[in-house]
Amino acid sequence: MIRTFTRIAIVVLSLFIILLFLPVFGPALSGGTRGEHIREQKHFAALFKAGDSNAPLLAMDWFSHGAHYCRVNQLGNGSAALDVGYAREGGGRVSLDETNRLLLIQAINQLPLQSKHFLPQDRQIYISGIRSNQWFQCVYDRGDVPKEVEKLFEITGAYLEWFIPTVGYQNKGFEGQAHWAISFAIAKDAPYAVSSCANSGLQIWNLGGWSPRKIIVSPDNFPYPTKYLFNGMSGGFQGVITISPDGRVLILADGHDLYAVDWKSQKELWRNDQMTFGNLFHAEGKVLALDNRGQSLYAANGTSIEHWNWADGTKLRTLATNTPGIKFLQISWNGVFLIAGFADGSFTIWNTDKDEPVSHFIEPGGADFMAISPDGKQIVLNSFGQRKLVVYDWQHSERKEFPLRTPYGSMSALSMCWSPDGKRLAAKVDSASSFYSVIIYDTDSWKPIADWPSGFVGSSSVLAFSKNGRLFQLMGGEINSLDVTALKGL
Numbered sequence: 174m175i176r177t178f179t180r181i182a183i184v185v186l187s188l189f190i191i192l193l194f195l196p197v198f199g200p201a202l203s204g205g206t207r208g209e210h211i212r213e214q215k216h217f218a219a220l221f222k223a224g225d226s227n228a229p230l231l232a233m234d235w236f237s238h239g240a241h242y243c244r245v246n247q248l249g250n251g252s253a254a255l256d257v258g259y260a261r262e263g264g265g266r267v268s269l270d271e272t273n274r275l276l277l278i279q280a281i282n283q284l285p286l287q288s289k290h291f292l293p294q295d296r297q298i299y300i301s302g303i304r305s306n307q308w309f310q311c312v313y314d315r316g317d318v319p320k321e322v323e324k325l326f327e328i329t330g331a332y333l334e335w336f337i338p339t340v341g342y343q344n345k346g347f348e349g350q351a352h353w354a355i356s357f358a359i360a361k362d363a364p365y366a367v368s369s370c371a372n373s374g375l376q377i378w379n380l381g382g383w384s385p386r387k388i389i390v391s392p393d394n395f396p397y398p399t400k401y402l403f404n405g406m407s408g409g410f411q412g413v414i415t416i417s418p419d420g421r422v423l424i425l426a427d428g429h430d431l432y433a434v435d436w437k438s439q440k441e442l443w444r445n446d447q448m449t450f451g452n453l454f455h456a457e458g459k460v461l462a463l464d465n466r467g468q469s470l471y472a473a474n475g476t477s478i479e480h481w482n483w484a485d486g487t488k489l490r491t492l493a494t495n496t497p498g499i500k501f502l503q504i505s506w507n508g509v510f511l512i513a514g515f516a517d518g519s520f521t522i523w524n525t526d527k528d529e530p531v532s533h534f535i536e537p538g539g540a541d542f543m544a545i546s547p548d549g550k551q552i553v554l555n556s557f558g559q560r561k562l563v564v565y566d567w568q569h570s571e572r573k574e575f576p577l578r579t580p581y582g583s584m585s586a587l588s589m590c591w592s593p594d595g596k597r598l599a600a601k602v603d604s605a606s607s608f609y610s611v612i613i614y615d616t617d618s619w620k621p622i623a624d625w626p627s628g629f630v631g632s633s634s635v636l637a638f639s640k641n642g643r644l645f646q647l648m649g650g651e652i653n654s655l656d657v658t659a660l661k662g663l
Contacts, residue, residue, distance in 0.1 A: 206258045207294065210234045210242055214301045214310065221308045231281060231302040233331060235315055237295050243267065243331035247303070249274035253331035267329050280324045287319075288312050296336045298322065317620065323576060335578045337612065337624040341655050352650035356414045356457055357635035359645065361465035361506075363420030366637070366645065366652070367436075373650040375402045375414070375423075377436055380639060385652040394439040399425075412453045417483065418465040424483050426450050426460050431472060433483060443486030449475035457588075457635055458503055458543070464525055466508035473499045478513055480528055492528055493521065501543045506593050510549030514540060520552065522567060532567040544589035544598065546616075553598060555586040562586070562619060575619040579612055580604055590636050591616070592644070597657050599636055599644050601627060611636065611646070613660055623660045 214232050221228035226247065233243040239257035245267050254264025269277060281304050289297070289312045300322065301310035313322050315336040326333040353371040360366065364381035365388075377388040392403035402425075412427030422442065423434045432444035450460060450473075462471040463483065470483035471492075478493045498516025504525070505511075511523045518539040522532040540554040540563070554563040560577040577583060579602045586600035587609070598614040609632070611625040627646065628634055634648035642658040 206240045207236045210240045218308050233300045235298040277328045284321050337621045340623045341625045354633040354635045354647045357647040358415040359637045359639050360416045360420035361418040365420030367416045368647045370650045396441045413456050413460045415461050415463045462502045462504040464508040473502050503545050505545050505549030506547035542586050544591050546591050547593050547595045557585045578621050592638050592642050
């Protein structure tokens with residue numbers, strides 16, 4: 174009797190413990206929210222096989238901080254949101270008209286049939302539904318999303334975020350408000366760079382070795398006013414600066430002055446004080462473009478674009494006049510092509526050998542950010558708030574669009590630069606988090622291969638590549654770097 178009572182007591186106690194901890198551990202043991210959504214997709218398959226008209230046309234799930242899901246019934250209606258277990262967040266209704274419903278069916282029929290169950294869970298995209306009157310279920314890689322899968326999310330309006338590996342370290346210490354990045358340039362043929370930040374003045378850097386090193390420059394022997402621009406005197410340099418290919422000469426645009434200084438001999442080489450640069454705030458890539466093949470300097474002077482000899486300060490010719498709203502002025506790494514972009518969304522490209530225009534095109538949506546390929550044959554554009562990159566091959570008049578493919582909350586690429594070998598593009602993007610990111614793209618596929626966390630939102634930074642393909646970032650009066658050539662993607 175006692176033994177029987179003991180057994181009953183143990184069973185009751187065990188049941189009590191199970192019931193007590195089931196709410197806590199039950200979801201984990203059953204696969205949590207992810208497990209619920211995968212089982213739901215299996216349930217949909219059973220409905221379809223049973224001939225139930227409630228089986229959806231499309232079901233999509235991917236998993237990061239919960240389950241991001243989209244359900245579309247056979248009439249083209251449904252919903253998309255984030256399931257965090259205890260609540261459904263964000264998202265909205267899916268309501269497709271007949272045209273978009275047919276486009277969705279077409280996109281489903283074009284899907285590559287893949288099942289990548291071996292992937293880590295946070296990289297899996299589960300998609301199932303009706304395809305050619307048959308039920309299908311596939312698993313895709315969020316780190317390498319097929320364009321056909323992106324099309325499904327585009328048509329339904331459901332949110333999809335690429336999985337991008339994080340590289341480097343998070344620059345948490347560089348708030349940068351006290352040392353706002355003004356200008357940054359790297360010599361093309363020597364391991365030198367020049368930077369300017371608010372309250373930091375001009376700084377010369379040696380980029381050889383493992384990490385950038387500041388070169389101590391005594392300002393005493395520089396002529397006025399250059400001597401006050403070094404080491405934070407007079408509040409720092411507020412204009413635009415670039416550096417000659419051999420790393421010896423600094424070319425500065427400041428107020429009404431355009432001048433050159435040999436920082437090693439501390440001599441001013443020439444000066445012109447009749448320039449009309451206007452407001453130089455955020456003027457990187459808009460005022461000065463230096464040709465590393467020879468001695469050519471291009472400057473946006475008022476409403477004109479001018480060609481100067483940077484060695485002696487001689488103005489050689491004027492390429493364009495009466496061109497208000499110059500937004501971009503950049504030159505290809507090989508020095509062959511100069512491109513200028515204007516406020517009306519038009520772009521003109523010159524061949525620098527003869528300073529002759531070779532192409533003119535208009536981007537209908539305009540552009541807020543731009544980069545030119547190292548051979549000068551492609552232009553990548555981004556407009557604020559548009560989650561896409563526009564890649565323009567001006568020699569063939571080909572215009573292509575690619576999704577921005579950035580972290581959560583990103584709407585724009587705030588600055589962009591192309592690697593010297595043409596294989597990578599670095600784009601600083603905004604974010605819904607507290608930090609900016611620099612996304613590294615493969616320029617063949619325009620897929621993101623790395624995410625370099627890059628400072629608090631509200632800080633300022635400037636990006637530039639060195640000749641060997643290393644990416645440098647000026648932020649908070651310091652320079653950090655990333656070896657982009659070593660990135661291989663997933």
